[in-house]
Amino acid sequence: MSYFFALTIEECNLIHRRNYLLLKQAKTKPQLASILGVSAAFLTRTLYKPGVESHVNSHYHQFDITKKSGGVRTISAPSDELKDLQRKLSDLLLDCKAVIHLDNKIECTLSHGFERKRSIITNARIHRNKKNVLNLDLADFFGSFNFGRVRGYFIANRDWKLDPHIATIIAQIACYKDTLPQGSPCSPVIANLITNSLDIKLSKLAKRNGCSYTRYADDITFSTRKKAFPTAIVKDVKNITLGSKVLGEIRRAGFAVNPKKTRLQFKDSRQEATGLVVNKKVSVKSEYWRTTRAMAHSLFKTGKFQVAEQNGSFRDGHLSELEGRLTFIDSVDFYNNLENKNHPEPKFEPKVHNGLNKFRGKLNSREIVYGRFLQYKHFFANEYPTILTEGKTDNVYLKSALSRLQTTYPKLVNPKSAKAKYSPKLKFPNLNRKTMYLLDLGDGATPFVRFVQRYADDLKYYECKKAKNPVILVLDNDTGPKELLNHLAKKVKSCPDDIATLKSSGFIHLFHNLYLILTPLNAGGKDSAMEDLFDAATLGKTINGKTFSTANHFDDTKHFGKHVFSTKIVRSGKSSINFDKFKYIFDEIVKVKIHFSKIKN
Numbered sequence: 270m271s272y273f274f275a276l277t278i279e280e281c282n283l284i285h286r287r288n289y290l291l292l293k294q295a296k297t298k299p300q301l302a303s304i305l306g307v308s309a310a311f312l313t314r315t316l317y318k319p320g321v322e323s324h325v326n327s328h329y330h331q332f333d334i335t336k337k338s339g340g341v342r343t344i345s346a347p348s349d350e351l352k353d354l355q356r357k358l359s360d361l362l363l364d365c366k367a368v369i370h371l372d373n374k375i376e377c378t379l380s381h382g383f384e385r386k387r388s389i390i391t392n393a394r395i396h397r398n399k400k401n402v403l404n405l406d407l408a409d410f411f412g413s414f415n416f417g418r419v420r421g422y423f424i425a426n427r428d429w430k431l432d433p434h435i436a437t438i439i440a441q442i443a444c445y446k447d448t449l450p451q452g453s454p455c456s457p458v459i460a461n462l463i464t465n466s467l468d469i470k471l472s473k474l475a476k477r478n479g480c481s482y483t484r485y486a487d488d489i490t491f492s493t494r495k496k497a498f499p500t501a502i503v504k505d506v507k508n509i510t511l512g513s514k515v516l517g518e519i520r521r522a523g524f525a526v527n528p529k530k531t532r533l534q535f536k537d538s539r540q541e542a543t544g545l546v547v548n549k550k551v552s553v554k555s556e557y558w559r560t561t562r563a564m565a566h567s568l569f570k571t572g573k574f575q576v577a578e579q580n581g582s583f584r585d586g587h588l589s590e591l592e593g594r595l596t597f598i599d600s601v602d603f604y605n606n607l608e609n610k611n612h613p614e615p616k617f618e619p620k621v622h623n624g625l626n627k628f629r630g631k632l633n634s635r636e637i638v639y640g641r642f643l644q645y646k647h648f649f650a651n652e653y654p655t656i657l658t659e660g661k662t663d664n665v666y667l668k669s670a671l672s673r674l675q676t677t678y679p680k681l682v683n684p685k686s687a688k689a690k691y692s693p694k695l696k697f698p699n700l701n702r703k704t705m706y707l708l709d710l711g712d713g714a715t716p717f718v719r720f721v722q723r724y725a726d727d728l729k730y731y732e733c734k735k736a737k738n739p740v741i742l743v744l745d746n747d748t749g750p751k752e753l754l755n756h757l758a759k760k761v762k763s764c765p766d767d768i769a770t771l772k773s774s775g776f777i778h779l780f781h782n783l784y785l786i787l788t789p790l791n792a793g794g795k796d797s798a799m800e801d802l803f804d805a806a807t808l809g810k811t812i813n814g815k816t817f818s819t820a821n822h823f824d825d826t827k828h829f830g831k832h833v834f835s836t837k838i839v840r841s842g843k844s845s846i847n848f849d850k851f852k853y854i855f856d857e858i859v860k861v862k863i864h865f866s867k868i869k870n
Contacts, residue, residue, distance in 0.1 A: 478498075551605065648727075754768050763780060
């Protein structure tokens with residue numbers, strides 16, 4: 270696979286440095302708009318309106334969410350148009366920040382919230398295995414940054430020193446009702462930039478007193494291996510009174526401490542940092558895992574699960590909520606796995622298989638639950654028919670083709686309207702290395718043999734009615750799925766018992782909601798692949814003098830591979846490609862939908 274179109278780290282750094290220098294030199298709104306990648310008219314339309322002093326405020330709507338600690342938090346959500354602009358500003362500022370850190374030879378280890386390559390895990394790890402852990406919270410964190418403070422920072426800070434007009438526009442993009450609103454993509458980035466000076470001062474104070482310091486947004490943590498915190502940090506342990514030096518630095522930086530959230534945790538009790546347990550290693554709370562496991566068990570057995578609200582009531586949970594919990598738990602486990610190995614294995618490397626279910630012996634109890642959830646989500650409770658292919662490039666081909674052929678297949682798409690974007694009524698799971706590992710899937714057709722062999726038994730675990738929609742394997746009709754076809758012919762009663770018939774059939778119903786569609790054979794009954802559905806003109810397109818090669822190994826000075834073909838030729842140029850041969854695949858998918866609708870529970 271060739272990736273010669275990807276930018277190198279050096280190229281990215283050069284782009285970031287160019288934008289940083291352009292931003293420092295900018296003096297007009299069109300210049301800033303160009304750096305942000307938007308038109309000056311768009312920037313003007315978003316921020317200003319004739320006769321309206323603060324038109325940007327009209328782009329927000331507010332709502333309250335319940336805090337875990339009680340009370341409510343007001344979220345000011347920007348319109349899609351303004352949010353896109355704020356996201357671009359956020360990316361620009363983060364790129365510039367990376368250049369500043371590189372020039373000053375510093376690494377960002379103090380702030381972990383909304384920072385690249387930082388998380389609550391990297392924040393918590395600093396405070397592992399300490400005798401004392403102190404948590405404190407900055408009151409009304411985002412509300413502490415008003416328009417003048419944001420503008421003034423970009424004018425006066427030695428790393429920025431922006432033109433006052435540019436600083437004013439940045440503050441206008443970022444602020445709402447004279448503060449940084451919660452709900453804006455750029456609020457956390459700007460807040461971190463301005464709070465950096467406080468981080469440095471508190472970190473120096475901590476170091477002088479034998480302590481560690483980190484901040485995650487408004488959540489500050491100190492820890493120490495000493496028997497007690499020095500008085501500069503904690504003045505009175507019994508009443509949990511903070512030291513005057515800590516309070517002084519926080520006050521001088523324009524913040525205040527929320528006394529209700531100040532906690533001092535000792536070694537003989539559970540110690541937490543940003544919601545994670547840090548007594549010995551970074552881990553999730555045991556009750557969090559037990560609750561998540563119970564939710565998953567209820568979902569598998571009844572088709573639903575309950576989520577507790579802050580007021581003690583319960584409501585039905587959403588799949589996305591449970592998936593978020595499982596993904597979070599797995600990310601913590603994976604971090605510990607890497608920490609415990611001097612030479613960790615490559616990330617989620619597929620295991621060698623010596624038996625049908627042997628891979629499951631390599632999964633821990635949490636991974637087993639996570640894997641079952643993924644099976645439930647993609648193969649049992651799928652909102653639309655799930656399409657599984659041999660790789661990501663085939664997904665790009667099919668999605669591009671369906672987009673162009675949408676008027677021919679109205680039952681397979683949600684058409685574009687004034688209120689909604691176009692989307693397919695087919696699910697193409699976006700599986701990463703981890704989820705592929707948990708599902709025991711991989712690139713190519715070979716893993717589908719084990720997938721089919723286990724499929725019926727896997728579905729028995731879910732005791733609620735029949736699956737919602739079909740799962741369709743769309744594979745090349747070549748030697749790739751040979752082992753799978755041999756298994757179907759010999760072991761699956763619903764399938765033809767000879768390979769030739771299998772290869773020349775339309776859709777094939779294997780069992781339950783599982784189906785197989787092979788690409789149509791070429792002239793003379795010859796093997797075919799997904800790429801054979803493109804016309805000669807598309808296959809013959811060149812990029813920088815290079816031609817497309819379907820080979821696994823090729824000379825990348827002369828050719829480009831499937832990845833580049835799928836993205837640079839097919840997806841980018843789909844409006845001019847003839848996708849008529851793909852109608853065979855979609856015709857069969859429509860037939861599968863009809864067939865599945867007639868299957869009884």
